[in-house]
Amino acid sequence: MKEKTLYVVIAGCGAVGGRIAGHLSSMGHSVVVIDRDEKAFNNLPWEYSGFKIRGDVAEIENLKMAKLKNADAFLALTDDDNTNFMVTQVAKKIYNVPMVLARVNDPSNLKLFEEAGVLVVSPVILTVQFILSFFLGEDAERKRKV
Amino acid sequence: MKEKTLYVVIAGCGAVGGRIAGHLSSMGHSVVVIDRDEKAFNNLPWEYSGFKIRGDVAEIENLKMAKLKNADAFLALTDDDNTNFMVTQVAKKIYNVPMVLARVNDPSNLKLFEEAGVLVVSPVILTVQFILSFFLGEDAERKRKV
Numbered sequence: 001m002k003e004k005t006l007y008v009v010i011a012g013c014g015a016v017g018g019r020i021a022g023h024l025s026s027m028g029h030s031v032v033v034i035d036r037d038e039k040a041f042n043n044l045p046w047e048y049s050g051f052k053i054r055g056d057v058a059e060i061e062n063l064k065m066a067k068l069k070n071a072d073a074f075l076a077l078t079d080d081d082n083t084n085f086m087v088t089q090v091a092k093k094i095y096n097v098p099m100v101l102a103r104v105n106d107p108s109n110l111k112l113f114e115e116a117g118v119l120v121v122s123p124v125i126l127t128v129q130f131i132l133s134f135f136l137g138e139d140a141e142r143k144r145k146v
Numbered sequence: 147m148k149e150k151t152l153y154v155v156i157a158g159c160g161a162v163g164g165r166i167a168g169h170l171s172s173m174g175h176s177v178v179v180i181d182r183d184e185k186a187f188n189n190l191p192w193e194y195s196g197f198k199i200r201g202d203v204a205e206i207e208n209l210k211m212a213k214l215k216n217a218d219a220f221l222a223l224t225d226d227d228n229t230n231f232m233v234t235q236v237a238k239k240i241y242n243v244p245m246v247l248a249r250v251n252d253p254s255n256l257k258l259f260e261e262a263g264v265l266v267v268s269p270v271i272l273t274v275q276f277i278l279s280f281f282l283g284e285d286a287e288r289k290r291k292v
Binding site for chain 1: 152161162165166169170173175219221223245247249252253265267269270272273274276277278280281
């Protein structure tokens with residue numbers, strides 16, 4: 001049985017957005033990526049077969065053009081938390097997108113996003129956890145030896 | 147038996163460096179954090195009990211002042227990959243620090259660091275993996291149902 005193709009709209013085509021768009025597209029999903037900077041599309045892999053919209057994600061026309069109302073998932077991955085917050089609220093409340101996820105650049109904003117019912121990813125927190133795992137690993141190792 | 151206190155030198159006291167310094171310090175380790183921007187120390191939690199050095203990590207005098215030669219671990223966490231590469235090489239090759247880890251901001255630099263024997267953390271790659279896990283999770287879920 002063929003797996004369902006998801007329709008995914010991605011705001012922001014930086015180092016993260018471009019890679020995600022490439023991966024999802026190669027997995028067979030339908031992807032639209034929006035960025036106001038034409039150069040950002042250089043972050044897409046050459047084999048990317050989805051759509052690209054050049055424009056400000058904070059302008060509702062661009063979200064309409066991306067057919068956000070049909071999206072199964074919306075990912076707000078710009079480097080600006082205010083923009084990410086605003087567009088995730090549009091995706092959730094106006095377009096009822098089932099899965100809405102935001103990159104939260106400043107960890108002090110995490111609570112705001114979570115209280116608004118948005119899935120979050122914090123590059124800072126992930127990086128901190130990864131580094132600490134080396135030290136916690138050493139501690140665990142030491143405890144086993146004691 | 148008391149666990150060994152590690153001596154950890156951290157270059158860069160941004161959102162990541164400040165949090166790591168705080169955690170390691172609260173775990174009882176000896177921490178020195180170096181940043182050229184006094185304001186960066188605002189990223190340290192109030193209970194941080196380690197040392198702070200205000201200065202450019204790329205200047206060897208500051209690394210000497212941090213007693214890098216005595217360090218069990220050195221973490222290069224600035225937002226500049228060139229700086230991180232240079233200081234990790236000093237830590238490994240001049241001071242023989244046993245554990246040397248660098249934050250690599252541009253994933254295209256990862257190979258360079260890895261070939262130089264440095265442990266790496268890439269916030270971009272961690273973020274991409276985290277986001278993809280939602281979609282891979284959905285795929286796995288769907289496969290189980292088929």
